[in-house]
Amino acid sequence: MxxxxxxxxxxxxxxxxxxxxxxxxxxxxxxxxxxxxxxxxxxxxxxxxxxxxxxxxxxxxxxxxxxxxxxxxxxxxxxxxxxxxxxxxxxxxxxxxxxxxxxxxxxxxxxxxxxxxxxxxxxxxxxxxxxxxxxxxxxxAIPVVRPLIQSLSGDRVNKVVGIVNGTTNFILSAMDETGADYEVTLKEATRLGYAEADPTADVEGYDAAAKAAILASLAFHTRVTAADVFREGISKITAEDLETASALGCTVKLLAICERVDGDGEKDRVSVRVYPALIPRKHPLSAVTGAFNAVVVEAENAGRLMFYGQGAGGxxxxxxxxxxxxxxxxxxxxGGRAPGESVYAELPVAPIGDTPTRYHVNLQVADRPGVLAAVASEFANHGVSISTVRQEGHGEGARLVVVTHLANESALADTVAAVTELEAVTAVTSVLRLEGTAE
Amino acid sequence: MxxxxxxxxxxxxxxxxxxxxxxxxxxxxxxxxxxxxxxxxxxxxxxxxxxxxxxxxxxxxxxxxxxxxxxxxxxxxxxxxxxxxxxxxxxxxxxxxxxxxxxxxxxxxxxxxxxxxxxxxxxxxxxxxxxxxxxxxxxxAIPVVRPLIQSLSGDRVNKVVGIVNGTTNFILSAMDETGADYEVTLKEATRLGYAEADPTADVEGYDAAAKAAILASLAFHTRVTAADVFREGISKITAEDLETASALGCTVKLLAICERVDGDGEKDRVSVRVYPALIPRKHPLSAVTGAFNAVVVEAENAGRLMFYGQGAGGxxxxxxxxxxxxxxxxxxxxGGRAPGESVYAELPVAPIGDTPTRYHVNLQVADRPGVLAAVASEFANHGVSISTVRQEGHGEGARLVVVTHLANESALADTVAAVTELEAVTAVTSVLRLEGTAE
Structure with a gap:
């Protein structure tokens, strides 16, 4: 028939x-x-x-x-x-x-x-x-849409984390490998055809954000559009950021993160965001280099799945x-039809301010007693719990490197603002998120 | 409707x-x-x-x-x-x-x-x-059947290589990590619930062979049954094999390999086999440890894809x-139906004797001049090209470690038989296949 x-x-x-x-x-x-x-x-x-x-x-x-x-x-x-x-x-x-x-x-x-x-x-x-x-x-080429729609249709997806943009991954991998700065590496990527003449859509995360919206919609049976995605690109990532990451046993990746945020009795919410983040070199996504893509899906029953392959190209x-x-x-x-759209869950999108993340904060400070205590107090005042703090160098080059426990974006932003005001703090040189680490 | x-x-x-x-x-x-x-x-x-x-x-x-x-x-x-x-x-x-x-x-x-x-x-x-x-x-939990049937239905799959049995992967990972022998590790795996009381189906490769038959059928649109699968288990793998592997920058994995063998103008054939093999530590499957599974699919247009996750458990x-x-x-x-079976290609299954593989051969030899030349001659006589040969130790413990280029199973078997007959060769202590290395 x-x-x-x-x-x-x-x-x-x-x-x-x-x-x-x-x-x-x-x-x-x-x-x-x-x-x-x-x-x-x-x-x-x-x-x-x-x-x-x-x-x-x-x-x-x-x-x-x-x-x-x-x-x-x-x-x-x-x-x-x-x-x-x-x-x-x-x-x-x-x-x-x-x-x-x-x-x-x-x-x-x-x-x-x-x-x-x-x-x-x-x-x-x-x-x-x-x-x-x-x-x-x-x-x-990586099958991820069909697995989300069909293979995981009897499961409950809690998180999707992906490297879904080959251009930025090529640039970040190269920066990690060569120690070169962003501008130099972008130029090389353009020369090799990995970046377009106008690289904005890639390097500012718009391409990844569109994909994150699609992945989140499928994963959570909820309508998510590009406007719902918090987005930061890689153009502010410096050679020093990669160096710091390396010292922590990490590398930097532009991640698309779609996460179910427990509603605590209320309806769950979803958080969808694209930004560069530190991830440990032991994390499976850390080995995804060059123009390759990979998507990790965490589901209640399936556990953690990873899909890896070529993310672009004819x-x-x-x-x-x-x-x-x-x-x-x-x-x-x-006869028969593809499984259609499924947005029955209608989960609300959580604002980025409510999304708990771990942070890595680099501060340039005066080299004198009490600085660490003053900085730590500001973190505590804003309810941001510190996991580790390390003082590096001395004299004018003294630095504090703070790694936090899970903190809300808004609490962290307030903390950074307050710390910047401290007399002993010359500058907050970088604020990077950490993913894929244990709390 | x-x-x-x-x-x-x-x-x-x-x-x-x-x-x-x-x-x-x-x-x-x-x-x-x-x-x-x-x-x-x-x-x-x-x-x-x-x-x-x-x-x-x-x-x-x-x-x-x-x-x-x-x-x-x-x-x-x-x-x-x-x-x-x-x-x-x-x-x-x-x-x-x-x-x-x-x-x-x-x-x-x-x-x-x-x-x-x-x-x-x-x-x-x-x-x-x-x-x-x-x-x-x-x-x-790993979506691999659906991707092969549906996602890759417009592509041409050339190879599927998988770690598809958690029990044997747990044992080999543990042997690699601890240096312990097979029997000791199997006992521990049984105690921890990773191996069944009668582990035969797992350790002798029957379970992996059944999965290889299913994967090959889907990948090549050809009927492949368990009887078509060449099968060797892990029960003869020794602590020394793992040590040798490590010295070569490799580890040992039980692999299910489904391969399209170019027909040279005639119809392509398929080779389906399950055996323990050395793979380089840089190969993506080498990082798949413990009870996890992973399947690598190489297709003409998609390139190399990898699917990773939990291969067993309720x-x-x-x-x-x-x-x-x-x-x-x-x-x-x-209405509508699942894509049904597709065996239109009807590719013949190549006998294992015709399947080219690289080999790693360990020989115990007399410590005297000319041994290497004698051994190398036998490889040459049987048309097996040597990639590297290394002499280790001396006196009674002298060893030759030979790594071949691609050779047919039958040619290699003949070579091993001939080498065993050499007066200067005390024993062929192990013959292991190599996968995932460049020719």
Whole structure:
């Protein structure tokens, strides 16, 4: 039994929107692996066309497959599935909506779009019994969207911590390895093609924040958008920060953290944040270097799981797109649908001020008796408990390095403000969060 | 639109077969997380009964839910889904078949059964449009079955290497750490509950071989059964082997290896094998210690992926069962089906003799000139290329340590036989395979 109109001879038509790195690979696989795809789907999967900005470039495929009319391609009667790999909000958003409203399933890798418009798109998919798949939107080739939606659907996820941006991980890994400063390393990353000409979306954490919003929505069955994510980038990380981290047996990673905060009898809340943090070198995420990605999921019954692999690049991202495409095509052929959006839990998002974290605070201080006591008093006054404090150097270069127990962001901010006012404190040179350490 | 008879008020009835570690946790989750499960499925999920061997033990659930009549429970009209966590071949095989033939979907964690009877069970599922899910059969809580079936369905898997047996990994990790011998460590593992009273299935690699058969079938779209898997256990691994490994910057792991062997123009073949092997300490699988599991998948486009987590235990395994159960229940409610078995590729299984591996060979030799040359000649005579050779000690304790380039199992076996015959060679004290190293 198959759905009306689909049988083993009736091909499933695919439109690809965009032919950048990912689109090019998707088109290549559709053509080279046609036999395998046919076997895995149950019917031929046929590329109907590719929407591009310019058709006058030789892209290695027959010219008649190229069109600048994306809307026209999506609307074609012989297009059953749409792969959106053009990126950006408009016109991707409208094209996907149009496809879904026509009952056509959509596979997209567009994290920025999903971070803000999953609700709207999922509703369109639901109303028209179409599929909306987006494994490629988070962590490239690494299966993490499907495991969260399906494999962990009978568990209760408490935390998701990921390295989900390859550019920043490449930069931080290089800084850790070479001791070079941020600006130098960014320049090198740009030269090697790991950073874009305008690196803002990556280095300021916007890309990671979009992925964090998607991961948190899936993990907690709650609508989380990019605006709900507290975000700090890596552009203020210095060579000295990496050095300090190293002295503590840590390294610095840009982490996307999605956490269930116990509601103490009330409803649980979720905290979603992206920032650079110290993590111990023994933590599994610390070994994730270069442009690789990894996501750690902690669930009540499963315990700690880790997913690791290539988080970007044409072929890896295309692998995730193709997996979704085969599943969507199978659903066209056999009936059935992807598990839809699930936001029933509706957990409130906790403000960053309420989120307990451990901190590592670097202070430049006067080298005289009583300084440590004065600083410690301010921490105590604001209810921030100190785990360790270490005095380094002397004379004008004297430093205090304070590591706290779990403290709220707001209490820590007040503490730092108060400590800065102390006469004996020359400057607070850095405040870094610590993750993955025992309290 | 839902399938006939299922709506948001009509509950989906579940039968659980077996109430050991995993069954107990499944029952607990079904009861404690009922609200979440209802939201995620779309309808209530209700436990109809649990089949056990004895009903006269207090198991913390109402006595009327317990029955010794598993077949009667499966046959009940109000049972839509069957969770098989009793283990063993019979009666599990017949109970699952009966359920599937009645159109009831089945979730099972039974790797031994699946390794030999997936074909029969998948056919029954297909013929009756029921689902057969088995994420929990391999690597406990770690999503690896679903990623292979779904996420990588648009890619071409070339290799799967896993640590998929917690007992042997616990023993080898402990031997590596303490320097103790196998027998001592096994005894300790038994005392701590990591090894069963009769540890044969684990230590001789039968459990890992069953999982390897399942993984290879999924990875290569080819029927592979336990009998196709070359298998060697860890019971002959000595403290000296671990020491030698350490000297080479390696450790020893029991690996399940599923590999596509290029067919050189002919059809590709698959090699599936379980044995202890040296792996470099820098290899990601080397850091997987104790009872943890990890599976590395190499695919053409995705590149190298790793999945890590708890491979056994009641709650972790139950997490995987529950994920499958929610998906199967959703399919009952919304229509649609799990992707079924896919063995279209029908790749032949390569005999172990044809499988190229690197080897580490330890020889006890006479301490006199010309020994190295004589040994090296025998390797050359059999077409086994040597990567490094090291002479250690002198007098009666003189040893040669040979590391080969890629060699066929049969060529290596012939070489070892020939070398053993050499007058200057007292004994071949160990032959270990090397994995995860560059050629």
């Amino acid at each position: 198959t759905k009306a109109g689909f049988d083993t001879d009736h091909p499933i038509g695919v439109a690809v929107l965009g032919m950048g790195n990912v689109g090019t690979e998707v088109v290549r696989i559709l053509q080279n692996q046609a036999d395998d795809l046919r076997q895995r789907v149950g019917a031929p999967v046929v590329l109907r066309g590719v929407a591009v900005r310019r058709t006058d470039i030789d892209r290695g495929i027959p010219a008649e497959l190229l069109t600048t009319d994306a809307a026209g391609l999506v609307a074609r009667d012989d297009v059953d599935l749409v792969v959106e790999v053009m990126g950006g909000i408009d016109p991707a958003r409208q094209l996907i909506r149009t496809a879904l409203e026509a009952g056509k399933s959509v596979v997209t890798a567009n994290k920025a779009l999903l971070a803000d418009y999953t609700g709207e798109l999922a509703a369109a998919a639901e109303a028209n019994r179409a599929d909306l798949y987006f494994e490629a939107a988070v962590a490239g 072929a890896p991202t295309a692998s995730a797109v193709m997996g979704d495409l085969v599943m969507a095509a199978r659903n066209k052929f056999y | 839902t399938k006939a008879g299922f709506d948001t008020d009509h509950p989906i009835g579940v039968a659980v077969l077996g109430m050991g570690n995993v069954g107990t946790e499944v029952v607990r989750i079904l009861q404690n997380q009922a609200d979440d499960l209802r939201q995620r499925v779309g309808a209530p999920v209700v436990l109809r009964g649990v089949a056990v061997r004895r009903t006269d033990i207090d198991r913390g659930i109402p006595a009327e839910l317990l029955t010794t009549d598993a077949a009667g429970l499966v046959a009940r009209d109000d049972v839509d889904l069957v969770v098989e966590v009793m283990g063993g071949i019979d009666p599990a095989r017949q109970l699952i078949r009966t359920a599937l033939e009645a159109g009831k979907s089945v979730v099972t964690a039974n790797k031994a059964l699946l390794a030999d009877y997936t074909g029969e069970l998948a056919a029954a599922a297909e013929a009756n449009r029921a689902d057969l899910y088995f994420e929990a059969a391999v690597a406990g 709650a972790p395994t139950a997490s995987a069962v529950m994920g499958d159960l929610v998906m199967a229940a959703r399919n009952k409610f919304y």
